[in-house]
Amino acid sequence: MPATAARVRPEVERETSPRIFRCASRLVTIAGWAPPRRLSTEELERTLANSGRLPDLAVAQRSGVVERRVSEQGLDILDMALQASRKALAQAEAQGVSVEDLDLILYCGVCRQYVEPATAAVLHGMLGLKRATAFDVSDACLGFIDGWMVADAMIATGRARRALVVSAEAGTHYGRLAMKALMDGGDPRVHFASLTLGDGAAAAVLAPRGGRPDGFLKGMRETHGEHHDLCVIPRSEEPMTSHASRLLSVGLRHFEENARAVIHASGWKVDDVDLVVPHQASSLVIERGREALGISPDKVAVTVDRFGNMASVAVPFALANALEEERVGKGSKVLITGFGSGLGVGMLSLQL
Numbered sequence: 001m002p003a004t005a006a007r008v009r010p011e012v013e014r015e016t017s018p019r020i021f022r023c024a025s026r027l028v029t030i031a032g033w034a035p036p037r038r039l040s041t042e043e044l045e046r047t048l049a050n051s052g053r054l055p056d057l058a059v060a061q062r063s064g065v066v067e068r069r070v071s072e073q074g075l076d077i078l079d080m081a082l083q084a085s086r087k088a089l090a091q092a093e094a095q096g097v098s099v100e101d102l103d104l105i106l107y108c109g110v111c112r113q114y115v116e117p118a119t120a121a122v123l124h125g126m127l128g129l130k131r132a133t134a135f136d137v138s139d140a141c142l143g144f145i146d147g148w149m150v151a152d153a154m155i156a157t158g159r160a161r162r163a164l165v166v167s168a169e170a171g172t173h174y175g176r177l178a179m180k181a182l183m184d185g186g187d188p189r190v191h192f193a194s195l196t197l198g199d200g201a202a203a204a205v206l207a208p209r210g211g212r213p214d215g216f217l218k219g220m221r222e223t224h225g226e227h228h229d230l231c232v233i234p235r236s237e238e239p240m241t242s243h244a245s246r247l248l249s250v251g252l253r254h255f256e257e258n259a260r261a262v263i264h265a266s267g268w269k270v271d272d273v274d275l276v277v278p279h280q281a282s283s284l285v286i287e288r289g290r291e292a293l294g295i296s297p298d299k300v301a302v303t304v305d306r307f308g309n310m311a312s313v314a315v316p317f318a319l320a321n322a323l324e325e326e327r328v329g330k331g332s333k334v335l336i337t338g339f340g341s342g343l344g345v346g347m348l349s350l351q352l
Contacts, residue, residue, distance in 0.1 A: 006311060019126055019220040019258070020265045022345070024156035025148075025163075025206040026099050027350060029089035030322075032317035033080065034069040034200035034307055039172065041065055044179075044195060059195050064283025068198030068308030072170045076090060077113045080168035081123055084201035088164070089127075092205040094213050097162060099127055102205075104160035106151055108143035109167040110135065110311050123166065124339030133160070140231070142311035142340030143167055144202065145163070147337030148348065151206050162205040169311040173198025177239035186239070193242040196281070202316035214290045216291070217349040218265040220258055224250070224343045231341035242341075248285045251339040255290040258347055259337060266333075266349040274332040275322055277340050280304035289337070301327070312340075328352060340350035 043062040049056065076336035089099055107120035107129075120134040137147045144167045150196075150256055171194075172201070180195030209215035213270060228248050231242040260273055278286050278293055280303055290300050301318040303310075310317055315338050322328055335352040 003296055016231045019222060021219055021259060023110045023152050023219055024209055025152040025214035026209045026212060027352070028095055028205040028207050029088045029091035030202070030204040030316055030320045030323065031084050031164050032093060032200065032202045032313070032320035033084040034088055034198075035071045035080070037072060038067050039070045045174075045211050046195070048179065048182060057195070059192070062163075062192075062282075062284070063196045063215065064134070064305050065196045065198075065308045065324065066305050068172065068196075069200055071170055071199045077109065077111050077170060078122060078126065079204070080170075080199065081107065081109075081119070081166050081337060082126060084128065084203040085123065085164060086167065088102075088118060088203035088205055094347050097207065099129065099203060101162045102164050103132045104151060104154060104163040105129065105162065106131055106136075106147040107167065108136050108139075108147035108165060109169050110138070110140060110143065111168065111170045111173070112138075120166075124137045135158070140340035140342055141281070141309075141311045141314065141346055142338045142342070142344040142346050144236035144316050145336065145338040145346040145348065146202070146344075148206070148216070149219060149221060149346065152219075153177070155206065155208050156210060161208060163229065164203060164281045165206065165311045166201070166203040167316070168201035169197075169240045169313045170199050171311055172199050174240045175350045177237070189239040190243065190272065191239060193244040193309075194240050194282075196304075196309045198310050200307060200313050200317055202313045202320060204316055214351050216296045217351060218260055218262050219348045222254070222258070222345045224254070227343040228341075231344065237298070244282075247341065247343065248282060250343055251345070252285060252288055253290070255289050255337065257292055257346060259289075259335060260351045262347045262349050263335060268349070269331055272333055273299065273335050275301055275328045277301045277315055277319045277322070277339065278337045280307070280318055281309050
């Protein structure tokens with residue numbers, strides 16, 4: 001067997017469960033960024049009520065979203081992605097990892113600057129990279145977690161050493177399309193989820209774990225394509241249609257078993273977990289997941305109330321927020337859980 005194959009195999013071989021895999025990378029830095037402008041749910045609902053077309057939708061009560069951030073006119077996907085990238089890279093520089101060290105950049109948002117070229121390629125040029133590989137990874141709200149997993153796999157096989165994973169979302173664009181559809185007589189049941197979306201960006205720098213104890217430990221990834229029609233954006237200028245309650249119910253159905261499997265494979269017990277970082281689609285769903293695991297509320301990262309559902313940005317943004325608030329630090333054990341339309345399920349264990 002070639003020496004390279006012998007070296008790589010321990011990092012990528014599967015555990016007893018076919019869903020669990022080993023990780024090879026560590027998180028050097030992670031940063032979130034959100035526009036300063038706030039849009040309250042009360043203001044949004046008042047606009048709908050004043051139209052005379054709709055009763056009270058109780059968005060805050062049903063989703064937990066009190067407000068979200070909105071990008072100003074002229075602030076586009078690239079602007080937000082650059083804000084988060086530069087913040088993460090500045091932190092990485094302090095740890096001895098420079099922009100010149102990057103040899104991989106992945107952009108993972110639902111929202112992209114162009115149909116082509118890849119948004120990652122545009123960011124590549126704007127950041128002044130020379131030889132790094134750049135491409136987009138697209139998978140609804142699970143995009144950033146998939147980006148982490150792709151970067152991790154490339155690091156495990158020696159295809160990359162330092163990776164930048166970045167995502168930006170202009171979710172309120174789809175909120176505006178939903179508002180118009182509702183005022184034109186659209187079905188509130190399929191447009192409700194769009195009213196919870198918010199804008200923002202996140203970026204993370206990854207490097208090989210080597211023999212270090214910190215880093216991504218285990219992961220799992222599944223797709224349940226029979227549910228692909230529960231949330232659909234036909235085109236960027238068409239409103240999103242979502243059967244939100246059914247989609248979230250299906251996600252919860254897969255949550256506990258997979259979360260416990262990743263925790264067990266990491267050599268942890270549930271009580272060992274210092275923080276769970278769930279997808280930020282609904283405070284009610286987050287609460288049900290927390291109860292299923294038996295985790296106390298203080299061990300769950302929640303940003304949906306202040307920032308809304310930021311799609312692919314939601315999970316990394318919530319983790320970055322928890323680090324900034326010093327809720328976790330060096331040595332903390334973190335369970336990252338994500339879901340995306342399709343239906344995709346992805347989870348990672350991370351030791352800081």
